[in-house]
Amino acid sequence: MRIFKFGGASVKDANEIKNVANVLQSEGTEETLVVISAMGKMTNAFEDVINAYYNKSDQLSPKLTFIEEYHKNIMGELFDKNDSVYKEVEILLGELGWFLARNSSQRYNYVYDQIICFGELLSTRIVSAYLSKIGIENNWFDVRNYVKTDSNYRDAKVNWELTQDIITNKLDRQKLNITQGFIAANDTENTTTLGREGSDYTAGIFAYCLDAESVTIWKDVEGVLNADPRVFSDTTLLEQISYEEAIEMAFYGASVIHPKTLQPLERKEIPLYVRSFINSKEAGTRVxxxxxxxxxxxxxxxxxDQVLISISALDFSFMVENNISYIFQKLHDYQLKVNLIQNSAISFSVCIDNKFNKFDAFFEDLKTQFKIDFQKGVDLYTIRHFNDQTITSITEKGKALLTQINKETAQIVLKAN
Structure with a gap:
């Protein structure tokens, strides 16, 4: 089997959905499983709904209306008004409304996962219906019935044994299968999610469980570039990357490949291709x-938008194993991802992601035990296979607050000018 993954940009409007159909027709549809993300920026739109609902904002109704109109405008360009897909979408929107009316939980991460999933459910229903309309037979299925996880909402861990068993015994490999990325379910059938950008991971999960011949991630870029073209004007296509190098790049935050996607592929030596849905004839990048x-x-x-933190003991004692292990436990408890570490005798510095907005609570928890200095809104630049010229090119962009260099990698925390 082949696994294809199409992200939000590839299904953001009617023309792009038609292009997905063209890509599938060109590549062939037999023994293919397609993982699809929410349309365009719909994940962000659903996050707006979540926040409005959770905070009891009067903006909830208009934000829901925006999502409904966005999808129905796309449907209006793809289907006749009496097409059955309209009923399917109404049912999904009704399920969303039912949850908003009946939910009593105050747990934000739980509420997040129960609402955010509708982005993927809507997009896949619409794409599947369009493929059927133009004669591409396909099997839509709810990924939550296949990928099973624990109950760590917003960053769930896969139950590999159960997931493998379900996929092996339930999936019809001969068909073109359409399903959702990013979402899954726990043992009580509540929706969970695999972490932001987790649709790539979903593709990796199915590839591993199905012993797929390859995974292809279809992007709006030509493949994996040596730098983000939104930040750097001069970029180069990487034609081949080893698993080891790709995992290193993902660890440091390369956005084209999700960090968790690569491990299951590497274990079974399943190649990953990153190709352009705009120029689908091009070979792209092979991992x-x-x-x-x-x-x-x-x-x-x-x-x-990182946070640089410097922590030292109030009595100027050494920062040693017991202090550092305690701080790391707190970083874990507050879901603060560490992207850089540097320590001296009396201070310990980390550069972190604050994606769950828990840094302030972390600070309040530790400030009575440690002296904590921090700077928000900094940028972390990582250069793999650096040279003196590349380091200079970065430090010219602002004030270097912290620099760390090893054999293969240089990291610079920068406050922009």
């Missing part, structure tokens, strides 16, 4: 066992 990097050039990874 597989073999040559580390082709061409072998410096690669730049940027993580914006």
């Amino acid at each position: 597989s066992k073999g040559i580390r990097l082709v061409p072998f050039i410096p690669c730049f990874i940027v993580k914006k």
Whole structure:
């Protein structure tokens, strides 16, 4: 089997959905499983709904209306008004309304997962219906009946044994299958999610469980570039990346490949292709066992809006194992992802993601035990296979607050000018 994954940009409007159909017709549809994300920026739109609902804002109704109209405008360009897909979408929107009316839980992460899933459910219903309309037979299924996880809402861990068993015994491999990325379910059938950008991971899960011949992630770029073209004007296509190198890049925050996607593929040596849905005839990038990097050039990874924290003991004692292990436990408890570590005798510095907005609570918890200095809104630049020229090119962008260099990688925390 082949696994294809189409992200939000590839299904953001009617023309792009038609293009997905063209890609499938060109590539062939037999023994293919297609994982699809929410349309366009709909994940952000659903997050707005979640926040309005959770905070009891009067903006909830208009934000729901925006989502409904967005999808129905796309449907209006693809279907006749009496097409059965309208009923399917109405049922999904009704389920969303039922949850908003009946939910009594105050747990934000739980509420988040029960609402956010409708982005993927809506997009896949619409794409599946359009493919059927133009004669591409396909089987739509709810991924929550196949991928099973624990109950760690918003960052659930896969129950591999159960997921493998279900996929092996339930999935019809001969058909073109259409399903959702990012979402799953726990043992009580509540929706869970695999972390932001988790649709790539969903593709990796199915590839592993099905012993797929390949995974292809269809993007609006030509493949994996050596730098983000939104940040750097001069970029180069990487034609080949080894699993090891790709995992390193993902660890440091390269956005084209989700960090968790690569491990299951590497275990079974399943190649991953990153190709352009705009120029689908191009080969793109291959991630597989073999040559580390082709061409072998410096690669730049940027993580914006980080928090740089410097922690020291109030009595100026050494920052040693017991202090550091305690701080790491707190970072874990508050879901603060560490992207850089540096320590000296009396201070310990970390650069973190604050994606769950829990840094302030972390600070309040630790400030009576440690002296904590921090700076929000900094950027973390990582350069793989750096040279002196590349380091200079980054430090010219602002004030370097912290620099760390090892054999293969340079990391610079920068406050922009």
